Amino acid sequence: MRRAGRKLVAAQGNRTVRLVYAPPAVDRPDRLEVLDRATHRRIASWPLIERAARVDLFGGIAILSASKRNALYALRTGDGRIAMIGITRAGDRPLIGPHGVLYEDNLLVSTAGSSPHATLKLLPLATVRRELGDRAPVREPWGHVLRHASHAGSRMRLSRINAISMDGPRVALAVHDPRGACDRVLFWNVAWHFVSRLTRQVGPTCLPTHPSGGITDVALAGPRAVWTTRYGRQTRMLAASIIHCHEWVVARPIQGVQRVAGLSGDGGLLAYALGWTSRKRHTSSVGLVPQIWRGLSLARSNSQVVSVSADSGRVATVYANGTVVVLTPGTQVVKRLRVETAGAMALRRDTLAILGHGTLDVYNVSSGRRVHAWNIPASATSVDLHYGIAVIAAGRDVLAMNVDTGRTARLLRAPAQVSAEIEAPGAVIQFNVGTQGYLRFVPMSLIEARTR
Numbered sequence: 001m002r003r004a005g006r007k008l009v010a011a012q013g014n015r016t017v018r019l020v021y022a023p024p025a026v027d028r029p030d031r032l033e034v035l036d037r038a039t040h041r042r043i044a045s046w047p048l049i050e051r052a053a054r055v056d057l058f059g060g061i062a063i064l065s066a067s068k069r070n071a072l073y074a075l076r077t078g079d080g081r082i083a084m085i086g087i088t089r090a091g092d093r094p095l096i097g098p099h100g101v102l103y104e105d106n107l108l109v110s111t112a113g114s115s116p117h118a119t120l121k122l123l124p125l126a127t128v129r130r131e132l133g134d135r136a137p138v139r140e141p142w143g144h145v146l147r148h149a150s151h152a153g154s155r156m157r158l159s160r161i162n163a164i165s166m167d168g169p170r171v172a173l174a175v176h177d178p179r180g181a182c183d184r185v186l187f188w189n190v191a192w193h194f195v196s197r198l199t200r201q202v203g204p205t206c207l208p209t210h211p212s213g214g215i216t217d218v219a220l221a222g223p224r225a226v227w228t229t230r231y232g233r234q235t236r237m238l239a240a241s242i243i244h245c246h247e248w249v250v251a252r253p254i255q256g257v258q259r260v261a262g263l264s265g266d267g268g269l270l271a272y273a274l275g276w277t278s279r280k281r282h283t284s285s286v287g288l289v290p291q292i293w294r295g296l297s298l299a300r301s302n303s304q305v306v307s308v309s310a311d312s313g314r315v316a317t318v319y320a321n322g323t324v325v326v327l328t329p330g331t332q333v334v335k336r337l338r339v340e341t342a343g344a345m346a347l348r349r350d351t352l353a354i355l356g357h358g359t360l361d362v363y364n365v366s367s368g369r370r371v372h373a374w375n376i377p378a379s380a381t382s383v384d385l386h387y388g389i390a391v392i393a394a395g396r397d398v399l400a401m402n403v404d405t406g407r408t409a410r411l412l413r414a415p416a417q418v419s420a421e422i423e424a425p426g427a428v429i430q431f432n433v434g435t436q437g438y439l440r441f442v443p444m445s446l447i448e449a450r451t452r
Contacts, residue, residue, distance in 0.1 A: 007093075008081035010039055017062045017077065019055055020045075020368050027349045029387055029424060029444065032062060034077045046080035047387070047444045049073065049169060049191060049425045058096040061128060065094055072103060073191065076132050080445030082425070083131040083185055084169070084191035085123060098265060107330040131193070161437035162229075164430045165220040166384075166421040168267055171428050171439070172198070172220040174227060178435060181414040182206035183214035185227055187242050190425050190441055196242065198225060204238050204247045205229060219272075221265030221310070226250060226272060228260050237258060237272060239289045248293035257282050262308040264315070269329065271298070271315045273308040286317050288329055298331055309347040316347040316365075318354065326352075326365060346385035353385045353403060362403045374406040384421045387444070391422040398429050400442075402451040409450035411442050422447070 008019040016035040020029045028045035052064035064073040070085040094103035105121035162174040171188040185198040199205045209258040211232030218227040226239040237251040261275035270289035276282035284305040303319040316326045326334040343355035352363040362372040377394040392399040401408045414431040426444040
């Protein structure tokens with residue numbers, strides 16, 4: 001295979017595709033524009049999962065080489081649907097044609113201490129189309145369904161999901177053990193269609209003997225996750241990396257005095273907040289989970305902490321007295337601002353979205369000003385924010401809102417209460433029906449189209 005740098009344009013037949021990078025100061029995705037080759041008229045513009053360095057085109061499918069992770073994606077130019085199809089060697093120049101995608105496969109590596117090896121691989125075009133969903137066209141507007149299944153002997157059991165967290169293309173799932181023995185944390189790569197287990201069958205998460213309980217919450221930051229377990233009256237906070245899978249106890253809240261008020265993750269940053277129980281007043285605190293896997297205190301307050309949100313190397317904390325403090329891991333205060341109501345929130349670059357009393361309050365962090373107050377259902381319990389779009393869980397409904405214009409669309413009405421998070425690939429929605437747990441994925445291209 002030939003080595004080459006960036007290739008931002010490709011053409012085939014009557015179509016041209018072009019990579020368009022978003023300006024650094026603007027919270028918007030990079031895009032793939034689809035143009036009429038003769039007139040240069042723009043036919044479509046699709047958001048990308050991550051920055052791409054190269055593009056090639058054939059038969060209505062564009063293949064994209066990620067700039068940093070050597071991931072290889074396929075994008076269907078008709079509807080913007082994306083699937084990850086391989087891992088390439090750095091500097092590779094993948095090609096697509098009538099027989100499929102030709103690239104140097106770097107997924108497998110030799111034994112520890114040796115150099116990685118790559119194999120020239122041809123991925124048939126039919127396989128690429130299957131990964132994009134051609135064999136099973138999606139009729140539901142919110143995308144495909146993943147239902148978690150666990151095996152017990154020869155029987156198939158479907159387990160409810162206690163909590164979810166999304167960061168980039170990964171989703172962490174806290175999955176209930178129907179036997180009551182050992183809940184577990186799973187990683188789901190949305191674009192790769194791959195599920196792996198993070199927690200061990202025996203270890204700090206699953207003690208040899210314990211009272212009833214399990215995993216209650218989870219947060220994800222890249223390959224690392226932090227989660228909480230509650231057995232009987234004892235709560236603990238644990239963390240691990242999918243790379244090493246060694247579990248660490250990060251914190252032990254004081255029984256009957258402290259509670260875990262929130263977990264949050266983004267990129268390499270994992271944050272948590274400890275408040276006090278309703279029975280006894282105590283100092284609240286915000287902490288980080290560093291690479292050494294020991295809880296590191298970031299800030300303390302005499303006011304009750306309500307929620308915490310990590311983004312772009314910063315941590316925002318909202319307190320019951322209506323104060324929001326935005327900090328860096330070095331405990332430098334970036335901004336302190338007052339908010340109308342103290343509820344669940346999401347920080348995204350210079351924008352802060354907070355659930356009010358029947359409103360979504362949008363603040364500019366730099367100025368400290370509230371710039372919008374959009375009406376939302378009073379039943380709203382959570383909010384997440386990415387690329388100027390908020391996803392809001394309200395009872396059985398998941399709403400998507402453009403926070404600049406207030407335009408809102410309902411993504412899903414579920415048969416039970418929902419939770420939802422949004423990242424560059426799109427939104428992941430979770431709900432349980434009886435003992436079964438369900439996930440639905442909504443691509444960013446569809447969310448954009450419904451909130452423009």
